[in-house]
Amino acid sequence: MLKNILLGVKAYFGAFSLISKLKLWKYFAIPVLISVVTAIAIGVSAYGLSDNIGGLISKLWIWEWGKQTFITIGNVIGGLFIIVIGLILYKHIIMALSAPFMSPVSEKIEMHLTGVSNQSDRNTSFFDQLWRGIKINVANLIKELLITIPILLLKFIPVVNMFSTILLFIVQAYYAGFGNMDYTLERHYKYAESTRFVRKHRGLAIGNGLVFMLFLFIPVIGVIIVLPLSVTAATVRTVEALQLNKKIESTI
Numbered sequence: 001m002l003k004n005i006l007l008g009v010k011a012y013f014g015a016f017s018l019i020s021k022l023k024l025w026k027y028f029a030i031p032v033l034i035s036v037v038t039a040i041a042i043g044v045s046a047y048g049l050s051d052n053i054g055g056l057i058s059k060l061w062i063w064e065w066g067k068q069t070f071i072t073i074g075n076v077i078g079g080l081f082i083i084v085i086g087l088i089l090y091k092h093i094i095m096a097l098s099a100p101f102m103s104p105v106s107e108k109i110e111m112h113l114t115g116v117s118n119q120s121d122r123n124t125s126f127f128d129q130l131w132r133g134i135k136i137n138v139a140n141l142i143k144e145l146l147i148t149i150p151i152l153l154l155k156f157i158p159v160v161n162m163f164s165t166i167l168l169f170i171v172q173a174y175y176a177g178f179g180n181m182d183y184t185l186e187r188h189y190k191y192a193e194s195t196r197f198v199r200k201h202r203g204l205a206i207g208n209g210l211v212f213m214l215f216l217f218i219p220v221i222g223v224i225i226v227l228p229l230s231v232t233a234a235t236v237r238t239v240e241a242l243q244l245n246k247k248i249e250s251t252i
Helices: 002-021 027-057 067-114 126-156 160-185 191-200 202-215 221-251
Strands: none
Touching: 002 027, 002 202, 002 221, 027 067, 067 126, 067 160, 067 221, 126 160, 126 191, 126 202, 160 202, 160 221, 191 202, 202 221
């Protein structure tokens, strides 16, 4: 899996030049706008809620001794909770709403890589793509929250909390990569088949998602370039994996 993670990361190195070569920048205008507006809305909400979450956590400590220490810990964990949930909501919202715009971009990249003009095994409309994007991201949002909340609770355990941060980042990366890969997979597979494909190639999803998540820590520029580069990188690796799968199936 480590090899596939590295492959997912390396795909970003040629993403910018590929977008320019195929003149795809204009297709990202609306998705970038969605990304910026969503980031601002979640950022403002998070700023207002962080103290409230910290206050609720601090009330769990009913004793006087160590009260101030627990309040400090509560504020830190409350802030982290808001950041993590905010990032989760951000990526699923932009991926769902951008689906009808990213799928055609992914198709153009696939056509360029394979030399075949018709890459769609399934005929889908704008609204079909939007509905699939919403459905798959709502399902992934629920799954990710069910995994993330227990990991956040590990933050209360010394030493273990260091490893929980790494695990948290990997989980976020996986679902980010999942969404980026599905812009290509939706032309070939139904939802259940796509889920199995991504699980089989989870290393590619994590590798793509790791860079996706790192982009979000770059002020302003991050939310602008994250979708164009991550979707392009994911498409390249997903197309390669699809071609490999077809070769394997043809030999069976």
